Amino acid sequence: MKARLSFQGWILGGCLVVVVSTLIFVAVVMERSLSSHMLEVVRSSMQREILTVREVVRDRWRPGEGIAAGDKLADELGRIVGARVTLITPQGKVVGDSQMAEDKVPEMMNHSDRPEIIQAMKEGEGSSVRYSSTLGLDLMYTALRLTGPEGKVLFVRLALPLSQVQQALSRTRDLVLWAVFLGVLLSIGVAYLVARSLSRPVQLLTRTAAGIAAGDLSKRFIRYPRHEIGELGQAFDQMADNLQSTINDITESRDRLEAILRGMVEGVLVIDNDGQVLLANRALMKMLELKAVPPGRLPSEIIRNADLLEALDEARAGEDYVWREIQTLGSTPRFLEAHVVRINGGAAGEPGLVCVLHDITERKRLEKTRRDLVANVSHELRTPLTAVRGAAETLLDGALDSPQYARHFAELILRQSHRMERLVQDLMELARLESGESPPRLREIDAAELADSVLEGVTDLAQAQGVELGRRLPRDPLVFAADGRQVEQAVLNLLDNAIKYTGQGGRVTLAMEEDDGQAVISVSDTGPGIAAEYLPRLFERFFRVDNNRSRELGGTGLGLAIVKHIAQVHHGKVEVTSTPGEGSTFRLILPLSQAEDA
Incomplete structure (x- = not known):
C-alpha cells in the first residue's frame, strides 16, 4: 500500500522545497556574483598598478644589461607594489622575477604560451586567473606590452595571489550557509504553522463530512x-x-x-421502470399471503397468481389501464379486483406500474348470500303458497258446498298463512339485526325473571309434545345488561327447537350461570342429537338437518340464525355441543356489562 502524504505534509513539503530552492539559488548566485565582483576589483587594481610599473620599467630597463639587472628591477618593483613582478621577452624568456632568486631565473620555463602573454602580444594588454605550478597557488595575472629603447619589446606581468579573495569568499560562503540553515529552520517553523493553520480546518471539515456520510446529520x-x-x-x-x-x-x-399505505385496506404494488418490485404494502402481502416482498425482485418471483401476472404483463405491454377480477387459492381464498395503471417511463422509456387490489370477498359472499336467500325464501314460500292456492282452487271447485271439506281447507289456508307470516317476521327480524339499524336497548336483566318468562311461554308447547321442562339457576342472583326483548326471543328460539326435536318423554333443561365475567344461558335436551358434520352449519339461514321434519314442525330455518345475530350485537357468542343419541346443548354467552351504545 502506498504511503499517503497528508495535506499538512504537502503544504510543509512544498514550502520547504520552495524556500530551500530559493535560498540555495540565492546562495549560489550570490557567491558567484561576489566572486566575480571581487576578481573584477582585484583586476582593476592590478591594471592601475601595472600601468605605474610599466612606466618605471620603461625608464629603467636597458635591454643589454642582462638578467641580473632585470631581476633586480623586478625585485624592487615587487617590494613597491606588493605583488609578483615578472619581466618577459617576446620570445617567452623570463629576464626578471621578484619571487625567484637570480640564479633560478634562467631555469624558469618559457612563458610565451601563458594566456595573459598571448593576449598582450595581440592586444597590448592581457589577464588571466590560473594555478601557478611554480608557487602552488591560484594567481591573477595581468600583463602589458611595452616598447623600450632601441625599439625593444618587453612584457611586464603582475601576479597577485587570490588566497585573500578565496578566504573572503570562504567566509562569505560560510555566512551564506548559515543564512541558508537559519532560513530553512525559520521556513520549517513558519511552514509548519501555516500548514497546521490550513490543515486543521481541513481535517475538521473532513471529519465533519465523514460523520454526515455515516448518517450523523447533526455534525x-x-x-x-x-x-x-x-x-x-x-x-x-x-x-x-x-x-x-x-x-x-x-x-x-x-x-x-x-x-397511508399501512392504513389502506387496498393492496398496493408499485413496479419500477425495470419491471422490479419497488413497494408492496401490508394489505397486499396479506391478500396474496406473502411473507416478504424484497425490493428489486421480479413480480413473477414472488406472486403465484397467473391472472394477476397476466394483468401486469398487459399493462406493461401497452395498456394504460387493466382491470381484472382474480381469485387466490391460498389457505384463505379471496376474491380480488386488480386495477393496474401505467406510470411515466424513466430515461429508458420503459413504463412503471401501479397495481391496486380491492378485496371483494365479502361482497362476493354477500352476493352469494343474497342469491341463496332469494332462492331459499322462494323455496320456503313456494310450499305454503302452493298449499294455499291448491286449497283455494279446491274450495272454488265445489268444496265450499261441503262444510266438512270447506273447514279443512280453510284451516289449511290459515296454517300456511301463519307459516308465511312467521317466515316474513323472522326475515324482517334477521334483516334488522344484520343492518344494525336497531341497536340493542340495554337494561339490567334478572336471570330468574328471564327463566320464568321464557319457560311460561313454552309450557303449552312442551305439554303438547310430551316434553318435561326443567331449570337450573345460580345460588346467588345473576344480573346482566342486555336487550330484554332480543335475549328473550333468542332463548325462546332455543327452547322451541329443543322441545320440537326432543320428542315424547324427553326433557329440556334451561340453565343460567356466571362464568369468568359472562352470563351463560344454556338449553339442553335429550333428543336425537346432531351429527358432527352438521354442527358448523347449524346457524346458517334456512339450514335444516332434516328438512321434512322441520317443515312438519312449522320451523322457518331462521331461528338459530337469529340467535347468532342477537349474540353478536351483544358482543357475545353462541355455541353448540351434541352427541348423536344423547342430546344437544346450546349455550348463549353474553357479557355481564356492556357499553350503553353497544
Missing part, C-alpha cells in the same frame, strides 16, 4: 477561519443544513406515505 464545522477554508466551512454547514432539511422533508413524506 457541523462551526469554527470558521478567516480565510477561504472558513468560507468553505460556512458553505458546507449551509449545505448540511439544507441536506438535513431536505432529508427531514423526504422522511416525513415517506413516513406519511408508509402510514
